[in-house]
Amino acid sequence: NARFWHLLSEFGKLTGLPILLNTSFNVxxxxxxxxxxxxxxxxxxxxxxxxxIGNYVLVxxxxxxxxxxxxxxxxxxxxxx
Numbered sequence: 001n002a003r004f005w006h007l008l009s010e011f012g013k014l015t016g017l018p019i020l021l022n023t024s025f026n027v028x029x030x031x032x033x034x035x036x037x038x039x040x041x042x043x044x045x046x047x048x049x050x051x052x053i054g055n056y057v058l059v060x061x062x063x064x065x066x067x068x069x070x071x072x073x074x075x076x077x078x079x080x081x
Contacts, residue, residue, distance in 0.1 A: 007052065 012018025025033040027046050033039045043051040051058040
């Protein structure tokens with residue numbers, strides 16, 4: 001998978017650790033995320049650092065408390081490998 005390889009490579013360049021952990025995507029007491037909208041809602045509610053969906057990377061600018069909606073976020077389209 002070229003897209004995943006590119007993600008791992010770029011993450012490795014930034015952090016020195018070309019490793020990502022793939023787990024179920026949900027927060028305690030909530031069902032597993034199944035749609036892009038659910039992923040965005042969970043990303044905002046849980047104040048995650050970043051969310052990658054297809055060719056898009058969402059990065060939260062405001063890391064407040066879980067449950068608070070952040071004031072803003074950056075959305076960038078990634079370069080297709």
